Amino acid sequence: MSERFDSLFLAESPDSHESYRTMMQAAMDVLISRFASSAAPYSGVNPSRISLALRERPVCPETGAGMEEILDHVGRAILQHSAVVTHPACIAHLQCPPLNAALAAEVLISATNQSLDSWDQSMAATMLEQRMIAWLCGLVGYGEEADGVFTSGGSQSNFMGLLLARDHYAMAQWGWNVQKCGLPADAARMRVLCSEHAHFTVKQALALLGLGERAVVPVETDDRHRLRSDALEQAMTDLQQSGLLPFVLVATAGTTDFGSIDPLPEMAEIARRHQLWLHVDAAYGGALALSDRHASLLKGWEQADSIAVDFHKMFYQPISCGSFLLKDKRHFRYIRLMADYLNPQQDEEDGVPNLVTKSLQTTRRFDALKLYVSLQHLGRRSFGDMIDRTIMTAMETARFIRQDAALELMGEPILNAVVFRYVPTRNPDWSDEINSQIRARLLAEGTAVLARTKVDGRTCLKMTLLNPRTTPAHTGQILLKAKEIGEALETEYTRGKEIVL
Numbered sequence: 012m013s014e015r016f017d018s019l020f021l022a023e024s025p026d027s028h029e030s031y032r033t034m035m036q037a038a039m040d041v042l043i044s045r046f047a048s049s050a051a052p053y054s055g056v057n058p059s060r061i062s063l064a065l066r067e068r069p070v071c072p073e074t075g076a077g078m079e080e081i082l083d084h085v086g087r088a089i090l091q092h093s094a095v096v097t098h099p100a101c102i103a104h105l106q107c108p109p110l111n112a113a114l115a116a117e118v119l120i121s122a123t124n125q126s127l128d129s130w131d132q133s134m135a136a137t138m139l140e141q142r143m144i145a146w147l148c149g150l151v152g153y154g155e156e157a158d159g160v161f162t163s164g165g166s167q168s169n170f171m172g173l174l175l176a177r178d179h180y181a182m183a184q185w186g187w188n189v190q191k192c193g194l195p196a197d198a199a200r201m202r203v204l205c206s207e208h209a210h211f212t213v214k215q216a217l218a219l220l221g222l223g224e225r226a227v228v229p230v231e232t233d234d235r236h237r238l239r240s241d242a243l244e245q246a247m248t249d250l251q252q253s254g255l256l257p258f259v260l261v262a263t264a265g266t267t268d269f270g271s272i273d274p275l276p277e278m279a280e281i282a283r284r285h286q287l288w289l290h291v292d293a294a295y296g297g298a299l300a301l302s303d304r305h306a307s308l309l310k311g312w313e314q315a316d317s318i319a320v321d322f323h324k325m326f327y328q329p330i331s332c333g334s335f336l337l338k339d340k341r342h343f344r345y346i347r348l349m350a351d352y353l354n355p356q357q358d359e360e361d362g363v364p365n366l367v368t369k370s371l372q373t374t375r376r377f378d379a380l381k382l383y384v385s386l387q388h389l390g391r392r393s394f395g396d397m398i399d400r401t402i403m404t405a406m407e408t409a410r411f412i413r414q415d416a417a418l419e420l421m422g423e424p425i426l427n428a429v430v431f432r433y434v435p436t437r438n439p440d441w442s443d444e445i446n447s448q449i450r451a452r453l454l455a456e457g458t459a460v461l462a463r464t465k466v467d468g469r470t471c472l473k474m475t476l477l478n479p480r481t482t483p484a485h486t487g488q489i490l491l492k493a494k495e496i497g498e499a500l501e502t503e504y505t506r507g508k509e510i511v512l
């Protein structure tokens with residue numbers, strides 16, 4: 012009777028191969044037809060139209076349907092109204108176009124379904140992840156004592172850094188084991204220093220770690236949005252005078268809005284002097300290590316106690332793919348747990364590597380493979396060339412903005428993010444509204460997907476130029492269009508008309 016299920020799974024029978032091939036071919040056809048018709052980065056439709064299209068089919072029918080019919084529905088109702096991340100004008104967030112090589116590897120990752128928690132579920136996969144981590148540690152400039160683990164991305168990696176820093180401090184300061192005993196009595200006095208532009212996951216992590224958002228002390232930045240050493244020293248003094256306990260410094264190598272990189276050698280020196288754990292959030296900027304031209308911007312990160320590097324940003328990997336790197340692997344002991352069914356003590360004694368001891372996840376994807384295949388296929392230089400190209404496009408785009416009186420550049424780009432705003436000539440009070448509307452109209456027309464953010468309380472527009480296919484000609488066109496919309500809105504406002512999307 013079990014033959015009934017044979018063709019549902021990829022296994023040894025020719026039937027199962029045939030079924031798999033047919034489905035993959037059909038899926039690929041739908042995908043390719045989607046990309047072939049992607050003249051715009053988004054269809055422009057609003058959420059209610061998508062909801063309506065989805066209601067075409069029940070979520071869980073009593074009996075199934077053919078894949079062709081299902082994929083046709085998926086193509087029309089879902090893919091057709093998805094952001095086209097490879098489009099040169101899809102430049103809102105740190106959402107990269109994924110490399111074809113990585114997409115091919117994704118097929119292998121999913122089909123083999125290895126789980127990186129225990130060696131007996133992922134034999135070769137475990138060994139490859141370890142090899143990739145060793146390579147990454149070498150790229151950073153870490154020594155032999157370093158180790159790391161693949162993660163779901165920067166949020167998880169930042170959380171891990173702060174968790175280990177918290178537990179290490181409690182152990183070093185009070186001989187307190189947080190894993191066994193919960194938070195120490197003085198936890199409410201523990202503080203984290205970071206730039207005012209650090210990613211919000213620092214705050215989120217502190218809330219989840221039981222130290223509260225108030226544990227985060229944001230430090231002022233300079234005119235290039237980098238953490239200021241003098242302000243950091245002052246913050247340290249203030250905290251100590253108030254009887255508070257700073258224990259970790261988070262430096263950012265690539266802030267989300269401006270791509271700014273905190274002065275890492277200075278941060279490392281200050282952290283060392285004050286015995287702070289240094290965590291570098293290089294989720295965005297870590298890929299600079301592959302660029303001959305820009306790798307030196309990361310100088311100093313090798314002194315960090317822990318580092319977050321994402322691959323689903325400037326390493327062009329499909330979501331999700333990130334890593335957490337630790338200078339001294341012994342610190343993984345703060346999260347080590349043993350489960351008899353998964354990673355028994357005996358395995359450890361026998362030298363069987365069960366990576367669950369280094370991770371907050373149990374079941375975990377073999378994401379290392381897609382990065383491996385991509386690096387093998389492109390080689391470091393091609394990665395470096397792509398990164399260099401995007402930074403050049405950002406610089407050129409910034410130059411256009413600087414030259415145009417109708418636009419204001421909100422900061423010199425360091426990586427490939429460009430923040431700017433349209434400056435209304437008739438009434439400066441319209442600025443926030445008009446910039447919001449410019450973004451909404453560009454999206455609704457399917458012209459460009461831009462992000463919005465606030466700088467000093469003002470609504471601004473952002474281009475995150477991760478796509479090496481996006482050229483200054485594309486960004487120039489988008490700026491022109493943005494200006495056109497801005498001017499039209501000013502005219503409408505002047506006439507006192509309501510703005511209708």
Ligand SMILES: Cc1ncc(COP(=O)(O)O)c(C=O)c1O
Nearest residue numbers: 105164165166210265266267294
């Ligand atoms: C600087 C920085 N750190 C951390 C994160 C969070 O990373 P993820 O979305 O991969 O969890 C982001 C996301 O954009 C980021 O820009």
